[in-house]
Amino acid sequence: MNIGRLFLTLFFTLSFIVCAFGQNFQEKIGEYLLINGTHTQYSNAYDQMFEMLERQFSNENVPSSLWEELKKNKEVEVNNVLTLLGAAYQKNFTETDISEMLAFYKSEAGRQLVVDANTLSENQRAEVSQFFGSEVGQKIASVQKELAADVSQVSEFWSRDLFKATTEKLSAKGYHLPH
Incomplete structure (x- = not known):
């Protein structure tokens, strides 16, 4: 009996x-x-x-209150796609890789790269070059094609499902896309 409890305790601890x-x-x-x-x-x-849906449904006179209601799940939907994208990143990178990528993008050069790569200073360009020349930078380059394919597929499914779900909600309220 004690061995069974020890095993269960060890199992649950490791699982946690x-x-x-x-x-x-x-x-x-x-x-x-x-x-x-x-x-x-x-x-x-x-x-x-x-914006596209509002243009497509412009002749249906959908009340702005309904559009606002439909848009209220934005953060949930964006977080859903980020979770799906996370699986693609987890497939291609280790936790250490992600930590190094995070450190770079938290740096001044990394933040500026995201905002506007054309305005990088010479020092920032050197930091960017050093990062992409590093082991993790090389790994990013080596998995780029596979990662881009995964991201593209996730994006396509997400946008299609979001579009479909939204048009179905509009249809359920009596608003339909023109034929």
């Missing part, structure tokens, strides 16, 4: 540690996707989809 490790890794990926501009990119894509 593994789960906490995975969650910490996911949190780092989430922070990376926030700081490198990915969150902003998908937030803007969400807004653009609604």
Whole structure:
């Protein structure tokens, strides 16, 4: 009986540690996707989809209150796509890789690279070059094609599902896309 309890205690302790490790890794990926501009990119894509839908449904006289209601899940939807993207990053990078990427994008050069690469100072250009010449920078380059394919697929599914769900909600309220 004591061996069984010891086994269960050890099992649950290890499970908790593994789960906490995975969650910490996911949190780092989430922070990376926030700081490198990915969150902003998908937030803007969400807004653009609604702008497009509002144009497409312009003849239906959809009340602005309904549009606001439909848009209220923005952060949930953006976080959903970031979670899906996180799986692609976790597939291609280690937690150490993500930590190094985070450190770079938190630096002045990394932040400026995200804002406007054309205005990097000479020192910042040197930092960027050093980062992309590093082991993790080389890894980014080596997995870029596969990562881009994964990101593209996630983006396509996310935007299609979001579009479909939104048009279905509008349809349920009696508003339809013109044929």
